[in-house]
Amino acid sequence: MANSNSTINDVARIANVSKKTVSRVINKSPLLSEKTREHVEKVIKEIGYVPNPQARALALRRNFIIAAIHDNPNAQFLVNVQQGILEGISGSEFALMVEPVDRNSPTIVNDVRQFLERQRPYGVVLLPPVSENDELADLCDSLGIRYVRMVSGELDKPENIVMSNDREAVYGAVRYLIEQGHQKIAFIEGPDSLSPAERRAGYDQAMAEAGLLVHDWMIAKGNYTFETGVEAGLALIDGAVRPTAIFASNDEMAIGAIIAARKRGIRIPDGLSIIGFDDTPLSSHIWPSLTTVRWPIVEMAKAAALKLIEDEETDPMLGVGLGSVLIERGSVRPLD
Amino acid sequence: MANSNSTINDVARIANVSKKTVSRVINKSPLLSEKTREHVEKVIKEIGYVPNPQARALALRRNFIIAAIHDNPNAQFLVNVQQGILEGISGSEFALMVEPVDRNSPTIVNDVRQFLERQRPYGVVLLPPVSENDELADLCDSLGIRYVRMVSGELDKPENIVMSNDREAVYGAVRYLIEQGHQKIAFIEGPDSLSPAERRAGYDQAMAEAGLLVHDWMIAKGNYTFETGVEAGLALIDGAVRPTAIFASNDEMAIGAIIAARKRGIRIPDGLSIIGFDDTPLSSHIWPSLTTVRWPIVEMAKAAALKLIEDEETDPMLGVGLGSVLIERGSVRPLD
DNA sequence: TTGTAGGCGTTATCAC
DNA sequence: GTGATAACGCCTACAA
DSSP states (O other): OOSSOOOHHHHHHHHTSOHHHHHHHHTTOSSSOHHHHHHHHHHHHHHTOOOOHHHHHHHHTOOOEEEEEEOOOOHHHHHHHHHHHHHHHTTSSOEEEEEEOOTTOTTHHHHHHHHHHHHOOSEEEEOTTGGGOHHHHHHHHHHTOEEEEEESSOOSOGGGEEEEOHHHHHHHHHHHHHHTTOOSEEEEEOSSSHHHHHHHHHHHHHHHHTTOOOOGGGEEEOOSSHHHHHHHHHHHHTSSSOOSEEEESSHHHHHHHHHHHHHTTOOTTTTOEEEEESOOTHHHHSSSOOEEEEOOHHHHHHHHHHHHHOOSOOOTTTTEEEOOEEEOOSSOOOOO | OOOSOOOHHHHHHHHTSOHHHHHHHHTTOSSSOHHHHHHHHHHHHHHTOOOOHHHHHHHHTOOOEEEEEEOOOOHHHHHHHHHHHHHHHTTSSOEEEEEEOOTTOTTHHHHHHHHHHHHOOSEEEEOTTGGGOHHHHHHHHHHTOEEEEEESSOOSOGGGEEEEOHHHHHHHHHHHHHHTTOOSEEEEEOSSSHHHHHHHHHHHHHHHHTTOOOOGGGEEEOOSSHHHHHHHHHHHHTSSSOOSEEEESSHHHHHHHHHHHHHTTOOTTTTOEEEEEEOOTHHHHSSSOOEEEEOOHHHHHHHHHHHHHOOSOOOTTTTEEEOOEEEOOSSOOOOO
């Protein structure tokens, strides 16, 4: 029998009905006699007919592809997002396409345009940090392609974003350090974009509320990589005043800071407490295990996918303002 | 002006030529007067025409999608493969689709079939360990979809595989330990499938060549996760004889073994040498940094993509038998 | 070198 | 409920 190289015409001919009737069966049209439906379904099964997706896409003027556009080098993050999107589209006809871009390329908008025109996905999820690029959002709009941006602030209309509250999450983590008696709390900042800025704002807020001044020697900067975490950690440790605790804006840099401490012969958490952000698997695999903030990446990505594919009006607030939670492990101890 | 909602007909009408001529311009047909070509190209640019990929796919009976099918939980591995495939298809019209499957699901073949029928990718890359499933390869064949399997042995015709030589790689690593004076070398095995078996074979071979017996207490088993690495490490350390070196079949388990050693108060590498396999970023971010085997994942994936998309006869041996290299870091020291 | 007719496999329109 | 007929936008064959 035919290996799915049979067409709707074959089914129609054999079942002795019109193409349209077969089409109605495929698309589960309600206005159809039960008898014809069963008959046609039987024929479909017999000859192993499968509708051709390309033809369908042409006729419907849409396909069933969601594209994730990213410039994020962190493997775990990327995979988590993919997992979330896949959860969101599971059970539907959609599939996931992945397109990396180079944030620093001057041709980024054109690159993305070319991709979108070539594949014309039904919807696009923009991952941070490239999600903060308004030009890309506008591009999707102008091409008539739906999009959702994963961000840390209200950068767009609610229906076009999913959002985590980074500021609040960091605020909570720094408060936790303060409650443990820490006052000389340093902060390793991420690269220049919204999400890192929000994290910094959470730190500033917690410090201010506790009446603690944020001195220059408390702040170091990295770009989310392990190496810059080591550098920042060394800078802080060797600075004017040695902090008793460090909050790093992501886990990789936190782990870098741990290594930095070790290089200076400081034991964690006895000589220095460290908190990270992300809850990557790494954080529980090192010694000491890392106290960190788990942010809802998977949930955000899933919400993004749902916002893209659901026809009926979904709650525009879906996935907006998802909360984070502090995971207490072994890299923090109270100050005596 | 039209936002790419113009069709080939619009171009034809405005340029005052036939559809076919426009089509020829798009497809860079050689038999076309330079004058018409330029004229048509000018019109195309003016009205911002972009060929509709769905219509193209229908007419050509093919699309420009490569799908990666995987059931691999390791984020770094997955991202590396994606990167390799993307390198392979960069500059082409192809895009990458990602489809996860559940290896333990009884419906796995049907799930994949449904995916393939729905999207009809031009080609498929099967990642390990699901790449060892012959049924899936047969399925692709029966659907007329090209495929390449990433494997560690000659499981299929050369044109359908890319292969790393895991056996040789592990052989080299274990020989290295032996050269450092180690004899009580334990081995943490991976789950039951070809690649772990090959790694084990490399270990056996190196031991045998050196005239070393492989005792029961030298072998533990894990399933590539950190947790099973800890368990296996503890089992080996607490076993009948304590090994002086451990080779773990992947980095995650190696790091688990490091943690296991720490739990028993053993210093690495002074009290125990450890080698991993993969060279995940992790391995350089921990303390001590992990000596490990880097295997050519990215290259394999890239070769796989090239084998799928290249029209002309590509060397069927492309990507077959890629070599690995030992990365010496801080987790091994010679035995006095 | 260019154009015409027809097909790719589906869905939409609008009668019956 | 069902079925001709015409899109959808591109490409191939064959003519001119």
